Amino acid sequence: MQRPLCCLLLCLLFYAVSVSAQKPELPYTTINFQNLNDFKPTGSNWKLAGDVFYDLNKSGGGSVKSGTGILVNDLSGKSKDHLFTKMEHGDIELELDFMMEKGSNSGIYLQGRYEIQLFDSWGVKVPTPADCGSIYERWDESRPEGRKGYEGHPPAQNVSKAPGLWQHYKIVFRAPRFNEKGEKIANARFVKVIQNGVTIHENIEVTGPTRSAAFQDEKPMGPLMLQGDHGPVAIRTIKYKAYAIEPVALTKLQLSAYDGKFKSVDELASLTPKREMPIDVLAHLAPGSKDNFAGKITGTIHIPRSGEYLLNLNLRWIPAEVNPNVRNGAGELKIAGKKLLTINTEDGGTASTKVNLEAGDYPLELSYYKNFGLWYARSNDILLSVEGPGFQYTTLNQIIRAEDPVSEISLLAKSEPVMQRGFVNHHGLKHTHTISVGEPGDANYTVDLAKGEFLQIWRGDFLETTPMWHGRGETQLSVPLGSVIELSGKPSLAWLADKNAAWPDSSATYTNLGYDIDKSGRPVFKYTLGTANVRESFASTDEGRKLSHSFTVTPGTTVTGQGIWCRIASGSDITELPNGMYAINDKQYFIELPGKEKPVIRTTAANTKELLMPINATNNTGTVTYSIVW
Structure with a gap:
């Protein structure tokens, strides 16, 4: 039964959200880690802690701090x-963070039956169905x-981090389906x-x-299970969205099509459509329509449950990057006569809103126009x-005018x-003068040559170059x-008056001098920093588990009252660990330093942390080397 319009307007509360590069979404339900009330009673092996340390180099070397979370x-x-x-x-x-001991x-079992493996697979080159992520x-x-073992599925590639670092899973799981007799009619699916x-x-x-598995039968519902009889593991931030089967649906769709150029969707109210036709998908299906058209689609939207809904509308002929003064289209979406979404050229073709x-069942109306196409x-x-x-x-409607499929063009680092x-792209900004280097051990990195900035590292395969x-x-x-x-993307080296200088x-004194290729085929970056000459290099070590980063600096004429410092790392927090390493940014990665010289850990004006090391010259040459471990 269609709900009366007056009733809808009483319950229709909405607010717009800004469009961003990330897909908007509704909040998750979070399992409480302040106590164990969200779990069934269990053994004493499961405990709450405020922090945990697993030693990178040895099993059984873990310790916990009292607390919760x-x-x-x-x-x-x-x-x-x-x-x-x-x-x-x-x-x-489902999403969760986990940390492995060496x-x-x-494992984590969906419905207590279907396992995604948790394992210390750091550095494994060819993962098996027993490795992390399988x-x-x-x-x-x-x-x-x-x-005896069958139907195991290894991960597509091994992207596991080192023991003692936080890792993240996002799992989308579809439960098995059963008919009214309780007979299974579709398998479970990851x-x-x-x-x-x-x-x-x-789609596995x-x-x-x-x-x-805890249960050998299959059911429509079941609990999450964390395996407790194999090895130590730490878990935090389990959150989820549980889904029912009844869908949101569009029915009784009718298209009114118009020809010509338009300045506003409001013009359609006074025009007679060139053609009217029923349609079965949300699309402008009028014959011969390519450019210079408008449309008004009416129909019914079925809402299966009461609550907050997210709506996201995209008119794909309006690109994300376009001159806002050249308007090639616009659109708006109404539910029960209430305007919820408006798209203009400057919106990049996309708009979102949340609505209760x-x-x-409610009447839906979508109006739009397109004046010209862009290649x-x-x-x-x-x-x-x-x-x-x-x-x-x-x-609700899939793409019906799909472009020709393009196979991924990838570049891999194998033997050299x-x-x-x-x-x-780095922190949402496009850097145009970069070089990315892929190491055979799957430890890869990117440097901005124009600015002398160390931008990012990654574990796994090298590059997709299809967009290029x-x-x-x-x-x-x-x-x-x-x-x-x-990484932060700031210069790695700087002249500072002392360890407290920002x-x-x-x-402004950085000058790029290009790079040489050493005997191993790796680049050695050359530049000046004021009067100092710098050679900077990277190398994959420990079979790709670590990335060594080195600087050789000839200071030249010393700036009065200043010295050259190396900014090794920055993050929300930096902690020296019992094994002498440094955990960066909530145990996102480790820094390993050779020798006995201690770096400086300091707090910035923005209340973040930095790890600095002075470059002290001996015989007019200074060096700093450290390893990134992840």
Whole structure:
């Protein structure tokens, strides 16, 4: 039954949100780690802590600080119980942070049945179904020896971090489906698994519970299970969105099509449409329409549950980067006569809003126009995406004018270092004079040659170059294929009066002198910093587990009262660890320093931390070397 308009207007509360590069979304439900009330009673091995330390170099070297916020599996006693949530789920979108002890093994089981492996796989070159990120194998004792395990799925690439560092999973899981008789009609499916920002699985079916599951049957619902009998692991920030099956749906769609050029969608109210037609998807399907058209689509939107909904509208003929003074289109979306979304050229073709809706059916009206096409925004598709209570973020109509598929053009580093010049996005800004270097050990990095800035590191495969080498190469971007850590991007070296002087955002005295290629095929960057001559180099060490970063500096004429300092790292926090290493930015990566000289840890005016080391010249030459470990 269609809900009366007056009732809708009483319950329709909305507010616009700004459009950003990230997809807007509704909030997650978070499992409470201030106590264990969200979990079923379990053994004494599961404890809460305020902080945890696992030694990079040895198993059994962990320690915890009292407090809350982190869940730790401590196997120092006799208890080795699994941990189950009170919450039971079907379809779910799940995120969590985890930290592995050296050599440790654990797992998280969706519905207590289907395992994503937690394992210390740091540095593994060819991952197996037993490594971190794998969908663990099923097991059948009746099968021949060597074939008892089956249907295991290793991650697409190994992007696991070192023991003692926080890692992240995002898991989108679709529960098995059953008919009214309780018979299974569709297998469980891992729709997507993302580890440390890299997609490692997509659309993997699981025909039944994996090995060591808590339950051997299959059900529509089940709890999360954290494995407790294998090895130490720390968990924090488990959050989720649980989904029901009933969808948001569009029905009774009708298109009124107009020809010509337009300045506003308001013009359509006084015009007679050139043609009217029923349609079955949200699209401008009028024959012969390419440019110079407008449309008004009316229909009904079904809202399955009451609550807050996110609406996101995209008119794909309006590109994200366009001259706002050259308007090639616009649009607006109304529900029950209430204008919720408006798109103008300066919006980049996309607008979002959040709105509270009661369950029911409501009239929908979408008006839009397109005056001309742009060669880099050829599509005439209209995309309306929705997320709501129990409803996953979904585009209600898929693209129907898909462009020709393009195979990924990738550049890999196999037996020797590989260098690639190009543009790179860093903290949302495009850097145009960069060089990225891929190491055979899968430790990769990018440097801005124009500014002398160390931009990013990543573990895994090297670069996707499709945006550079396909067609006209519009964006010229090179995209890392592995798990990226973006660094601050400030100069690595600077002249400072003392250890308390503020670090500059840029260096006016920096002059790029290019780079040499050493005997191993790696670049050695050359530049001057005022009167100082600098040679900067990187090298993958410990079979790709570490990236060594070195500076050799000839100070030249000393600036009175100043010395050259190296800014090794910066972050929200920097902590010296019991093993002598330094944990950076909430254990995002480690810094390892040779020798006995202690760096300076200081607090900036912005209340962040910096790790500095003076470069003291001996015989007119000073050096600093450190390793990034992640």
